[in-house]
Amino acid sequence: MRSLVAGVPILAALGAGSLAGCAPAAAPALQEVSSTTLAGKTIVIDPGHQLGNHNYPDQINAPVDAGGFQKPCNTTGTATNGGYPEATFAWQVSLLLKAKLEARGARVVLTRTSNRQDRWGPCVAYRGRRGNRFADGTHANLKISIHGDGCNGCGAGFHVIAPQSRAGWTDDIATSSLAFAKQVLAALHNAGLPYAPYVSGGDGLDVRGDLGTLNWSDRPAVMVELGNMRNATDAARMTSSTGRDRYATALTRAIVQRLT
Numbered sequence: 569m570r571s572l573v574a575g576v577p578i579l580a581a582l583g584a585g586s587l588a589g590c591a592p593a594a595a596p597a598l599q600e601v602s603s604t605t606l607a608g609k610t611i612v613i614d615p616g617h618q619l620g621n622h623n624y625p626d627q628i629n630a631p632v633d634a635g636g637f638q639k640p641c642n643t644t645g646t647a648t649n650g651g652y653p654e655a656t657f658a659w660q661v662s663l664l665l666k667a668k669l670e671a672r673g674a675r676v677v678l679t680r681t682s683n684r685q686d687r688w689g690p691c692v693a694y695r696g697r698r699g700n701r702f703a704d705g706t707h708a709n710l711k712i713s714i715h716g717d718g719c720n721g722c723g724a725g726f727h728v729i730a731p732q733s734r735a736g737w738t739d740d741i742a743t744s745s746l747a748f749a750k751q752v753l754a755a756l757h758n759a760g761l762p763y764a765p766y767v768s769g770g771d772g773l774d775v776r777g778d779l780g781t782l783n784w785s786d787r788p789a790v791m792v793e794l795g796n797m798r799n800a801t802d803a804a805r806m807t808s809s810t811g812r813d814r815y816a817t818a819l820t821r822a823i824v825q826r827l828t
Contacts, residue, residue: 606674609827610706612699614679614713614781614791615662617645619655624688632693635737635783641691646718648803657806658714659683661794664816665714669823677708696784709827710748711789712819713781716797716806717764724799725764725772728753729791732777737784744788748826749773752790755822759814764796788826792819 621628622644631638645654659680666676679695680687690698699708717727730749733742753772757763763772776782782789794815795802805811 601671603671603673605672605824606669606827609673610675610677610699610702610708611669611823611827612677612679612708612711612787613662613665614695614698614711615655615658615683616713616715617642617655617658618680618687618689619653619659619683620685620687621645621655621689623685627688632691632780634692634778634780635696635734637778639692639778639780642689646716646797648797648807649800650803650807652797652803652807654716654718654797656683657716657794657797657812661812661815661819662714664813665712665819668816668820672820672824674823674827677702692780693784695781696789700784700786708787710823711785711787712752712823713789713791714819715791715793716795716802717793718798719764719766719796720798722766722796722799723764724796724801725762725766725770726756726792726794727764727767727772727774728756729774729776729779729782729793731779731782731785731789732775734777734783738777738782741785741788745782745785745790746775748788748822749790751825752792752819752822755818755825756792756794756815759818759821761795761814761818764793767793 628642629640632641647653669676679690679698699711701707728749730746731738733739763770768774795806
């Protein structure tokens, strides 16, 4: 989710933590599609950057509280070398994931409900708070933020980001979020997807304290960079309908495992 526009900070490049030697557990087989598997569960899906962010530099560069410090509201995101935007990739995977979860009885809430050039945001503070408490007094069971990375010459692969434990911010969700991150890691890796070799020693798992989307959450939350959009191998997968369904199926497996 690196920015393509000069002057827009690169969200994925600020700070990094490592959890070396973390081998994922084998993911169980995905349960048969059932309208009751996830009944009573609520999942927030955050499809990252809005497609039109590059059209609104003043709005997306405006500083917001990202967890006790200031960061820009959002960034433009990245794209494949062929011009397929991260915003569209995240949106399409999120819709597939939403449908799979709803088929299993879950309530699914998106942090944005469009993928349009005439829209911008959502700001990281809003994305982070979404699901903490709904108007009806309920809250989400967990949150997953969907992204694609953009690292030139860095190789193919995905990585999962869990929130660092920060007193007063994420210390209440750090342990449960890390457990969820490991399940996402295992599900994607067992789907035949490689770890990104350029993050946290190549083990596929990163722990960070600089991401507002995670810092503002009061519910277990992870962010996932599903592939490197600047890598030809990943880009071919990410631009194909079968590849996007492969991602969504693996993420569904991790969420079902976490919530059942």
